[in-house]
Amino acid sequence: MERVNPAQSNSARVKVELGERSYNISIGTDTLCGLGPALKPLDINPVIGLITNPTVSHYYGHTVMDSLRTSGFEPILITIPDGEQYKDILWAYYIYGEMLSNRLDRSSAIAALGGGVIGDITGFVASTYMRGIPYIQVPTTLLSHVDSSVGGKTGINHPLGKNMIGSFYQPRLVWVDIATLKTLPRREFIAGLAEVIKYGVIADSVLFEYLEDNREKIISLEADTITYIVKRSCEIKASVVAADEKEAGFRAILNYGHTIGHAIETITAYREFLHGEAVAIGMLYAAGIAKDMGMLKEDEFKRISSLIRIYGLPYEIPKDISVPAIHEAVKVDKKRKAGRIRMVLPEGIGRVSIVSLDSIP
Numbered sequence: 001m002e003r004v005n006p007a008q009s010n011s012a013r014v015k016v017e018l019g020e021r022s023y024n025i026s027i028g029t030d031t032l033c034g035l036g037p038a039l040k041p042l043d044i045n046p047v048i049g050l051i052t053n054p055t056v057s058h059y060y061g062h063t064v065m066d067s068l069r070t071s072g073f074e075p076i077l078i079t080i081p082d083g084e085q086y087k088d089i090l091w092a093y094y095i096y097g098e099m100l101s102n103r104l105d106r107s108s109a110i111a112a113l114g115g116g117v118i119g120d121i122t123g124f125v126a127s128t129y130m131r132g133i134p135y136i137q138v139p140t141t142l143l144s145h146v147d148s149s150v151g152g153k154t155g156i157n158h159p160l161g162k163n164m165i166g167s168f169y170q171p172r173l174v175w176v177d178i179a180t181l182k183t184l185p186r187r188e189f190i191a192g193l194a195e196v197i198k199y200g201v202i203a204d205s206v207l208f209e210y211l212e213d214n215r216e217k218i219i220s221l222e223a224d225t226i227t228y229i230v231k232r233s234c235e236i237k238a239s240v241v242a243a244d245e246k247e248a249g250f251r252a253i254l255n256y257g258h259t260i261g262h263a264i265e266t267i268t269a270y271r272e273f274l275h276g277e278a279v280a281i282g283m284l285y286a287a288g289i290a291k292d293m294g295m296l297k298e299d300e301f302k303r304i305s306s307l308i309r310i311y312g313l314p315y316e317i318p319k320d321i322s323v324p325a326i327h328e329a330v331k332v333d334k335k336r337k338a339g340r341i342r343m344v345l346p347e348g349i350g351r352v353s354i355v356s357l358d359s360i361p
């Protein structure tokens with residue numbers, strides 16, 4: 001079969017269609033300096049809070065602050081420590097305090113410059129500060145380019161559970177600069193690719209084939225190639241969110257690999273695997289269940305398995321984690337409904353269905 005090469009551009013725009021709350025995802029290369037001009041049409045107050053962490057600020061803080069200032073904004077830099085453990089109510093409270101003391105009001109906006117941690121806490125603060133102010137996502141990890149910055153899930157962690165407190169609150173703009181991936185640690189980049197593979201399995205066999213055929217270009221961050229995989233991922237996420245913004249049902253297909261993935265993260269206390277790595281294991285395990293149930297052909301299972309492996313993602317549940325332990329962890333997951341475990345299982349490359357199981361096979 002002849003395979004097409006759809007990557008032809010190093011910029012793209014994707015719209016998330018949500019009526020009055022629709023917004024654009026702008027994907028470009030070296031575009032952080034263009035953020036200020038891009039915010040001008042949004043009609044927001046000049047005083048704008050830029051939420052980030054020291055790691056990301058070191059690389060990109062100056063560029064973004066300069067761009068905002070040059071466009072007439074008065075940016076206030078608000079920095080929280082780097083790490084998942086700071087995505088909590090205490091650091092949200094700290095951000096509220098900085099915003100209040102810098103006189104951000106109901107017409108002000110905040111922008112998240114960073115990965116999913118910064119994006120989630122910024123969205124949460126935006127949704128609650130003065131009953132809701134606009135916010136902008138400026139994601140800087142692959143995971144945040146293709147997943148967390150899009151779709152309006154905001155959240156913070158509680159000691160008793162990850163992402164247990166949050167809201168659905170859409171950003172006004174998502175500004176993706178793929179050049180930020182050049183400074184991202186390699187392991188974080190590869191973990192983000194797991195979410196891209198997810199989109200291929202759940203919705204797009206062409207994207208899946210593209211990932212099979214273009215490993216070298218992807219690994220070397222070739223701009224057209226990365227633009228294409230980010231754009232397709234955002235298009236798929238945007239269409240799912242437009243169809244089911246608050247996860248009444250269909251949006252759950254985005255959780256492919258996440259039931260087992262979250263269980264592995266919980267059991268290993270979030271220390272052993274990055275999120276995408278755990279999702280990769282979960283995707284292959286779910287594909288194995290689908291194969292054993294006769295839903296997925298053997299050759300398609302093998303393609304999912306080898307795609308996960310060629311990108312160097314982990315693919316096996318660690319030997320010291322038992323299936324009953326996974327079952328126990330799944331029991332407290334948000335994805336469980338009426339006592340049954342809901343799992344997203346592939347029916348083929350590009351097609352999934354949501355099934356209810358009594359236990360993890």
Ligand code: NAD
Nearest residue numbers: 055082115116117118140141143144147148153180183184
């Ligand atoms: P992260 O935000 O912790 O970033 C990973 C690391 O990379 C951090 O140390 C960060 O400082 C650093 N970093 C970020 N950008 C960089 C860059 N360009 N160069 C160098 N270093 C950089 O991790 P993540 O994987 O982006 O996000 C994980 C978070 O996203 C989790 O809290 C998860 O719950 C959340 N999430 C949310 C959604 C959603 O829909 N809201 C979806 C998936 C994940």
Ligand code: GLY
Nearest residue numbers: 147151153251254
């Ligand atoms: N990351 C899954 C979702 O946004 O629904």
